[in-house]
Amino acid sequence: MYFQSMNDLLYMDGHGAFVWTAYAITIIVIAVILIAPLRRQRGFLRQLAGELRRQQGAASSPGDN
Amino acid sequence: MWSFFHKLGSPPWLYGISGSILRWLLPLTLLALTTGLVWGLLFTAPDFRQGNSYRIIYIHVPAAVVALAGYYVMALAGAVNLIWKMKMADVAMKAAAPIGAALTFIALLTGAIWGKPTWGTWWVWDARITSMLILLFLYLGVVALYEAFDNKEAAGKACAVLSLVGMVNIPIIYKSVDWWYSLHQPASIKFTGESTIDPSMLYPLLLMITAFYALFTCCLLMNMRAELLQRESRTNWVRKLARDGGRD
Numbered sequence: 001m002y003f004q005s006m007n008d009l010l011y012m013d014g015h016g017a018f019v020w021t022a023y024a025i026t027i028i029v030i031a032v033i034l035i036a037p038l039r040r041q042r043g044f045l046r047q048l049a050g051e052l053r054r055q056q057g058a059a060s061s062p063g064d065n
Numbered sequence: 066m067w068s069f070f071h072k073l074g075s076p077p078w079l080y081g082i083s084g085s086i087l088r089w090l091l092p093l094t095l096l097a098l099t100t101g102l103v104w105g106l107l108f109t110a111p112d113f114r115q116g117n118s119y120r121i122i123y124i125h126v127p128a129a130v131v132a133l134a135g136y137y138v139m140a141l142a143g144a145v146n147l148i149w150k151m152k153m154a155d156v157a158m159k160a161a162a163p164i165g166a167a168l169t170f171i172a173l174l175t176g177a178i179w180g181k182p183t184w185g186t187w188w189v190w191d192a193r194i195t196s197m198l199i200l201l202f203l204y205l206g207v208v209a210l211y212e213a214f215d216n217k218e219a220a221g222k223a224c225a226v227l228s229l230v231g232m233v234n235i236p237i238i239y240k241s242v243d244w245w246y247s248l249h250q251p252a253s254i255k256f257t258g259e260s261t262i263d264p265s266m267l268y269p270l271l272l273m274i275t276a277f278y279a280l281f282t283c284c285l286l287m288n289m290r291a292e293l294l295q296r297e298s299r300t301n302w303v304r305k306l307a308r309d310g311g312r313d
Contacts, residue, residue: 012117012120013116013117015120018118018179022121022125022174022175023106023124025171025174025175026171026175027102029167030098033284037284037287041287041290041294044295044298045294045310048294048304048307049308052308
């Protein structure tokens with residue numbers, strides 16, 4: 001480890017604010033591009049499953065009555 | 066060989082194989098990213114001229130490199146779609162655009178943050194930075210153009226043409242630091258000749274570049290999978306997948 005203390009690490013001789021902001025924004029953007037397709041996929045499959053259930057229900061209900 | 070291309074055009078096969086690739090590639094990518102970030106932030110010595118601000122290199126350079134590589138992927142997929150009308154190429158192209166935009170955004174933003182303590186300014190309208198901004202607009206343009214068409218096929222064609230025309234920007238980005246006088250420094254890593262970067266800084270940087278390539282691949286596959294499901298929503302394999310609760 002290069003830094004002597006937690007303060008050194010956060011301050012980075014005055015560059016801390018720049019470095020940490022850059023890293024924080026990068027991590028957020030990476031999280032977004034990783035999570036967005038998974039959410040889209042899961043949401044779509046759930047929606048389709050619901051539609052299929054409803055269709056099945058509509059198809060079978062006239063026969064039940 | 067031909068049977069491989071044949072399979073590549075089959076959505077259920079592509080969905081299955083990408084799923085099994087992601088199962089090991091995704092954890093590996095996250096591990097490489099974390100290792101590279103910690104290495105660059107905590108375990109490297111500061112640059113003798115730039116001090117600690119140079120640590121931004123470990124995200125700035127990988128993001129910029131892969132943003133450019135991603136453009137090749139997008140334009141190539143567009144060309145394949147135009148020439149051979151391969152549907153999967155269109156899916157790949159649409160999947161690549163938002164990731165490329167995100168990476169270009171990271172490169173520009175971290176560059177601006179790095180510029181402030183190093184050059185004394187957030188932004189200069191020099192060739193490298195301006196051509197990267199154009200790259201961002203090209204990526205966003207493809208994303209927006211897809212949404213502007215109701216007809217998927219017409220959208221795919223228009224986007225393929227846009228990304229192919231946009232290819233002229235790529236050599237300009239590469240050569241901008243050599244052709245024009247600029248605040249931006251030329252490349253430190255060279256394929257031919259000696260690199261002008263210390264090995265202690267080079268190794269974590271190479272790790273991060275690899276990690277960003279892997280990240281791009283993961284995101285590309287995940288976007289393609291989501292797109293495939295929506296395009297194939299009327300087929301039996303997608304319906305079965307939905308009934309089974311999405312497990313493949």
